[in-house]
Amino acid sequence: SQKIEQNSEALNIQEGKTATLTCNYTNYSPAYLQWYRQDPGRGPVFLLLIRENEKEKRKERLKVTFDTTLKQSLFHITASQPADSATYLCALERTDSWGKLQFGAGTQVVVTP
């Protein structure tokens, strides 16, 4: 069965360091992979999208990589700030299932000053 795995343990990191999160998937051939941020009591907020034929995408302090051979995406937050503390979710979408995002359970990031 299709499976999306994100590290369930919270990532505690010091302000200014780079946070790296992983998203692994099995039995899946996604066309797109997205990353969302979720704060407590709120809905997820879209951050970045990367296509299967793209290796890397950047947006300000965020960087996403996508390795379809390893079936893995890495999400980096550089120069992390306490305001980056949140849960980060990866979501996959297949071209034959447009609109049906499958989400991982998310990884909580805690940035301490």
Next chain:
Amino acid sequence: GAGVSQSPSNKVTEKGKDVELRCDPISGHTALYWYRQRLGQGLEFLIYFQGNSAPDKSGLPSDRFSAERTGESVSTLTIQRTQQEDSAVYLCASSLGPLGGTDTQYFGPGTRLTVL
């Protein structure tokens, strides 16, 4: 408002009662989605509406769950004869739809449902 809104924000009900959850999508968004998020878990797809097409109901967990959408606006998710395992946050999202290219979804704040 500019974003997706949902009501109520919190709903406490007794087992066996029916509940209705409402979603107002972003104006102009043709696609609308419902997800369920249990505590500490990822989002679980429930149903997807696209324009006037028949909805994709493949994620609905049982026939106690149903949803309707009026045109390209408001949607209502109904859960009949609620069970304790229905307790979760129900999230609604909308997007431009296929004509918008990739599916960036904009989420509402969710409705927290507690079934006693």
